[in-house]
Amino acid sequence: MAWDFETDPEYQRKLDWADEFVREEVEPLDLVWEHEQFVPLEGARRAAIEPLKKQVREQGLWATHLGPDLGGQGYGQLKLALLNEILGRSSWAPIVFGCQAPDTGNAEIIAHYGTSEQKQRYLRPLLEGELFSSYSMTEPQAGADPTRFETRAVRDGDDWIINGWKFFSSNAKTAAFLIVMAVTNTDVSPYKGMSMFLVPTDTPGINIERNVGLYGEPINGGSHALIHYENVRVPNEALLGGEGQAFVIAQTRLGGGRIHHAMRTIGLAQQAIDMMCERALSRETAGSRLADKQFVQGYIADSYAQLAQFRLFVLNTAWKIDKYNDYKKVRKDIATAKIIMPTVLHDIAWRAMQIHGALGTTNEMPFFRMIHGAGVMGLADGPTEVHKGTVAKQVLRDYQPTDGMWPTQWIPAKQQAAREKFAEFLEHEAGNL
Numbered sequence: 001m002a003w004d005f006e007t008d009p010e011y012q013r014k015l016d017w018a019d020e021f022v023r024e025e026v027e028p029l030d031l032v033w034e035h036e037q038f039v040p041l042e043g044a045r046r047a048a049i050e051p052l053k054k055q056v057r058e059q060g061l062w063a064t065h066l067g068p069d070l071g072g073q074g075y076g077q078l079k080l081a082l083l084n085e086i087l088g089r090s091s092w093a094p095i096v097f098g099c100q101a102p103d104t105g106n107a108e109i110i111a112h113y114g115t116s117e118q119k120q121r122y123l124r125p126l127l128e129g130e131l132f133s134s135y136s137m138t139e140p141q142a143g144a145d146p147t148r149f150e151t152r153a154v155r156d157g158d159d160w161i162i163n164g165w166k167f168f169s170s171n172a173k174t175a176a177f178l179i180v181m182a183v184t185n186t187d188v189s190p191y192k193g194m195s196m197f198l199v200p201t202d203t204p205g206i207n208i209e210r211n212v213g214l215y216g217e218p219i220n221g222g223s224h225a226l227i228h229y230e231n232v233r234v235p236n237e238a239l240l241g242g243e244g245q246a247f248v249i250a251q252t253r254l255g256g257g258r259i260h261h262a263m264r265t266i267g268l269a270q271q272a273i274d275m276m277c278e279r280a281l282s283r284e285t286a287g288s289r290l291a292d293k294q295f296v297q298g299y300i301a302d303s304y305a306q307l308a309q310f311r312l313f314v315l316n317t318a319w320k321i322d323k324y325n326d327y328k329k330v331r332k333d334i335a336t337a338k339i340i341m342p343t344v345l346h347d348i349a350w351r352a353m354q355i356h357g358a359l360g361t362t363n364e365m366p367f368f369r370m371i372h373g374a375g376v377m378g379l380a381d382g383p384t385e386v387h388k389g390t391v392a393k394q395v396l397r398d399y400q401p402t403d404g405m406w407p408t409q410w411i412p413a414k415q416q417a418a419r420e421k422f423a424e425f426l427e428h429e430a431g432n433l
């Protein structure tokens with residue numbers, strides 16, 4: 001009987017250490033350097049953050065998603081899930097623990113498809129946390145449907161020339177390099193006619209036209225770049241994983257990224273429940289505590305139930321990734337976690353905001369940021385609707401259409417079959433009447 005929901009005591013001790021460390025040492029960074037997670041370390045930030053990273057390494061918790069060959073511990077996804085639900089509370093924590101999106105996914109594909117020169121140049125410093133990367137795939141006229149991408153890369157001798165527009169290339173303004181998806185062959189299907197390129201951000205012709213801000217950030221003061229690639233010349237060695245491989249590479253990248261977001265979301269939703277419960281016990285109105293009102297008890301119970309289901313699903317998915325070591329085999333589950341994630345965070349954060357009254361709606365509490373974050377999660381790495389399509393297609397694979405006119409569970413036909421099966425006994429019963 002192999003089902004076991006317990007964490008081994010040695011790893012639990014590390015999680016307990018991480019829990020306190022994040023609370024005491026890392027969460028305060030969010031309040032001091034709020035939007036600077038992806039700015040390369042220097043000056044005061046380097047002085048404050050390097051010692052924290054050192055402690056994480058000493059605990060053996062640096063980049064735990066990676067195998068030992070890449071400087072990680074080879075712990076796998078289940079252990080990462082348990083750690084990530086702690087890290088999800090803080091926007092700086094993934095940086096301090098060396099497992100931040102989008103760099104984890106970007107590192108994963110360079111590790112998988114990169115040449116040894118590419119690994120040396122991009123992967124090593126990326127894993128050390130010394131530089132950042134940006135994934136440049138979405139275009140202004142096409143996001144969810146990559147077959148409509150128009151950015152072209154055309155051969156010119158030993159080089160490629162890239163032209164086109166990309167939208168929402170997160171962190172491009174501080175990244176050292178971009179992973180650009182471009183059409184390289186228009187004569188074949190888009191699934192075989194696109195390629196990925198590793199392009200240093202300071203290459204001539206890369207024009208960041210705007211840094212689009214999310215809600216609450218200043219206009220043009222965000223970190224999601226609209227980029228005009230204008231005759232960007234890169235050598236053939238910039239090609240990642242061979243010509244026409246972009247779709248295969250993209251799937252490798254997005255599988256891990258999506259489930260890591262789900263893991264961190266558990267921590268954020270738990271934080272909202274913690275705040276909800278504290279408030280329910282602290283506030284009195286109309287003769288009793290909020291915690292004694294049935295509506296509020298409903299909020300707490302529904303939130304607990306929603307998060308418990310989501311958490312178990314994410315942990316089980318992480319366990320399956322470790323077991324099969326193949327994202328394709330777990331695609332349905334990863335897509336399902338991606339579908340559930342925005343709703344769980346939205347609903348729980350909304351209830352927590354509601355029971356905090358007016359204060360809950362202000363920028364002095366984190367609820368609206370969480371609710372907005374839930375909206376973002378329904379789009380980043382693909383819209384919920386597209387993932388629902390993926391899940392439905394995978395679920396339907398296990399079914400066949402019925403042969404006849406009636407469903408196989410049509411009761412009159414089943415009743416007839418049951419009567420025939422027991423005809424001998426039924427006749428005996430009738431004979432005894």
Ligand SMILES: Cc1cc2nc3c(=O)[nH]c(=O)nc-3n(C[C@H](O)[C@H](O)[C@H](O)COP(=O)(O)OP(=O)(O)OC[C@H]3O[C@@H](n4cnc5c(N)ncnc54)[C@H](O)[C@@H]3O)c2cc1C
Nearest residue numbers: 135136137138142143144168169170379380381382383385
């Ligand atoms: C915070 C954030 C960070 C991001 N970071 C990056 C990044 O680093 N790099 C990058 O390349 N991209 C990034 N993206 C872009 C993201 O991948 C796209 O937003 C996403 O793929 C959807 O594309 P779109 O925004 O063009 O929406 P569209 O493709 O226009 O879709 C809009 C809506 O149409 C509906 N829809 C679309 N397709 C279907 C369908 N097949 N069936 C039913 N309904 C459908 C859905 O409601 C969907 O939300 C980021 C997005 C966000 C919000």
